[in-house]
Amino acid sequence: MSIEKIVEQALQDGYLTPAMEAEVGRICDTASELSIEEYMALDRLMGALLTGEVVAVPRKQFINVMEELVLTEAISRVAAFESTSNRTLDLGDIAAYALNRLPPLYATTEEGANYQRSRAKEELQSLISQQVNEAIARNLDRPDFFPERQVISKTASEGDVLSQVSSLLQTYAPRFEAEGSR
CATH class of the missing domain: 1.20.970 (Transferase, Pyrimidine Nucleoside Phosphorylase; Chain A, domain 3)
Structure with a gap:
């Protein structure tokens, strides 16, 4: 290329x-x-x-060749979909969904990565495509979440995480504690 x-x-x-x-x-x-x-x-x-x-x-010191193959497939499919649609897809969610259903192919050298790539293209390409297609279908069926939703912070202290979870519960299940304490 x-x-x-x-x-x-x-x-x-x-x-x-x-x-x-x-x-x-x-x-x-x-x-x-x-x-x-x-x-x-x-x-x-x-x-x-x-x-x-x-x-x-x-780039990493070691690579999971499957990540590279899935990401390449997902980027291609998402770009094709978004060029013909007014919807946007979450590339990270799609790649993660597919990767969770595929075997990892780790390598630490370029020779090992080339071996894993050729092996995957011969033996697993149809499975990779199938999982990416399923991931896109799942992503399209995902409900629209509220724009004010927040990810639980990874750097927050334990108390902060608990207060965030408590806040989420109060928002989505406001009568839970009142009914549970009776």
Whole structure:
């Protein structure tokens, strides 16, 4: 894949995956000289990364190749869906749903990752597609939540979490304590 196509895909999807980043790096390392178009594409990508239009998915010391494959599939499907619909889908929820139903494929070296990728593409691609499709269907059937909902903070102290849970219970079950104490 060319730098221009990778940048175009990243701009379209809003994400730069580790695989895309590695491919750009490989092209830059092996090319004796980049064309004007390639430099312009890299400039567009850098600008998009700086403005947040494109988000770089972080690289790890070890990778679960299944995450990469599911994320690539989910980005493709979500982008296709959102281009023909006025609804937006939660990419994180879709990827998490599918990943929870697929086997992990961890690797610590590039050779191991390549092996896991080829193995997964041969043996698991249809299952990956099926789980991403199911995740999208579930995401579409999800009820609309109240806009004032808040995630329970991970950095909150135990007392803060308890007060948040208590507040949630008071909001959604206001008569629970009154009826339970009788």
